[in-house]
Amino acid sequence: MLVRLSGLGVRVGAERWLFRGLDLELAEGSCLALTGVNGSGKSTLLRCLYGVQDPTEGSVTVDGQPPDERRPEFRRAVSVLFDDSALFGEYTPAQHFELLGVEEPDHDLPDVPSRQLSAGQQRRLLLRGAFARPHRLLLLDEPERAVDAAGREWLAGMVKAAKAAGAAVVIASHFPPLVQAVADQFVDLDEAGGTAERTR
C-alpha cells in the first residue's frame, strides 16, 4: 500500500474535529475521492498527506514514511495541485514544462506568457504540470475549479491515465461526475462525524 491512514484526526479550535479516527489504505493505480461541504476538511486531509500539516492524532504514511515535503526525494515522488500552486507570469507553457524537465505534452494552450492566458487556461496549465511531473502519488485539490465542461471530461481522462500508469491519486472534489468517473474509494467528510469511507 502506498498510502496508509491510521486513526487520523485533525481538530480545529478547542473542540471541533474536522475528521477523526480515519483509517484507510490506498494502493498504487487507484484513486481516493474526498467529498464534503466547504470547511469539512478535504484540503486539510490533502495537506496531511503532503506533510504540510501535522495531524492532531493518528498517523499517515506514504510509502512507509511519514510524509514530509521538506525532503526533496519525497517531492520527487509526489505531485500536487493545491491552492498555492502558481505560474510564472513571464513564462510560456512550453517554458514551464522545460522547468519540470519533461517533454511538453500535447495541448491547445497558446504560446504566450502565462499571464496572458485566461483563468481557465491557467488552471489547465497547472493541471498539465501536475500530471506531467513524474510521480507515484498525485494530490489534487478541487481540480475541476475554473475548468469548462470539455476540460472536466479531459480531467477525468487524465486521472484515469495517471492511475493506469501506476500512480495513486487523491482528489478532493465538489463535482460528482468526476468523482464517479475516477474514484475507487470515497471518503465523505460530512457523514458520520467525518469518518465515513466507502470502497467501490
Added chain:
Amino acid sequence: MRAFGRWLADWPIVVFVLGGVLALPFYKAADVRAKFIGDHPLPVDGTLTLLLVALAVSVFSVLRRSHVWADPARLTWDDTGDRDRPITRRLLGALAVRAAVVGYLFAAGGVVLGWPDLVLSVALVLAAGVFAYRRAARPAHPAELAAPFLLVAASIAPQWTAWLVVGVLAAAAIPGRGLLARRDELVRGWNAKVLRSVSAAFGDVLALLPAARPVRLRLTSTARLVLAGVAARRSALPSALLIALVVPLLHRLFPVVDPGWLTGVGGYLVLVPLAGGLSEVVRVAGLRRWVPASTRALKLTTTGVLTAVGLAWVALTVLFGLPVAPRVESLTALLAAWAAVRTATRPDIDYASAVAVDAGGLYVPVGLARQLVRGPDLLLFGLLVLNAYFHSS
C-alpha cells in the same frame, strides 16, 4: 555591482550628504560628543552598551525571518532541488548588512565614547552572529526571542554578565539546525515579501502593519472593537518591550537628548502597529460597512485605548531607568497615540499630487512627502511644543 554604481550616479547629492553625516563621528568627534553628551561625564562602557543594543536589534530583526520565502511558482514547477541553499544565501546577506551597521556603530561609538574591551566585543558579535545564523534559517521557537533581550539586559548588568550572554548564545547555537521551513511557511514568506515590495514601491508603510490574530471578545461596542483590534496585533508586543528597554539606554548614552523626545518617538513606534485595526476599518470600504460607529468615534476611542497602552509602556521605560517627569510623560503618551491614529487613518496616497520641487539640485516630491509624514508631522510639532513649554516654565 553595476547597479550599485548606477545608483551612486543617480543619487550623488544623497550619497554626498549621507556619507558626510555618517563620517561626522570620525572627523568631528569632539563636536558630536558635545552635541550628544554635553558636559555630562562619558557613560561607563558606553560603546559596549551601544554594541549590545545594536546586536539586540539586529538579532531581533533577523529572527523575523524575512529571508524565508520561496516563489510559489518555483515550488510548483521547479522544486526538486535544495530549497535550503537560497534561504541560507539570503540569510547570510541579511547578516552581512547588519554586521556592517553594527560595525559602523561600534567604530563611531569607539571614537566618540571610548573603546571597550575588544576581546569581549568580538566575542559578542561572533556569538550573536552564529546564534542568528543557526536559528533564523529554521522554524521559529518562542524561546529564541529571549536572545535580544539577554543582549540588552547585559548592558544594564555588570560587565561580566556579557561573557555569560556570549556563553548562552553560543550554547543555544550548538544544537542541530533542526527542521527546514515547510511549503506553507515559504508561501507565507513570499506573500509578505510581495507586500513589502509593493509597500516600498508605493511608499505605503501602512501595508506593513502586523496582521491580526484571532481574538475571543464580543464586539458589542466601539470600545470593544477597538480593544479587539489592539489585542489582535499582540505580535507587536515583543518589539514594544525591546523599545522600552532601549529608550532608557539611549538616554544613558546620550544624556543631552531630552527623554521626552525618546519617549515620543519610541511610543509612536510602539503604538502605530497597534493602530492597524483602525487603519483597516477606515481604509477598506468592505470592512467599514460592518462597523456602525462614526469615524470620529472610532478615532477618539482608539486614541483613548492607545494612550492607556502608551502610559503602560512609558511606565516600563521609567521602570528600566528613564528619568521620571509624570506630566511630560503622560502628555507625550497622549501625543504618540494621537500621532499613531493620524498615521493609521491617512487616506490612500494620491500620486497625482506628488509635486516635485527642486531642492538644491535634488528633486523632492513634496506633495508625496506631505502625505507620507502624516502622523510624524504631528509628533514632531507636539514634541517641539511640549519641549518649549516645559523647559520655559
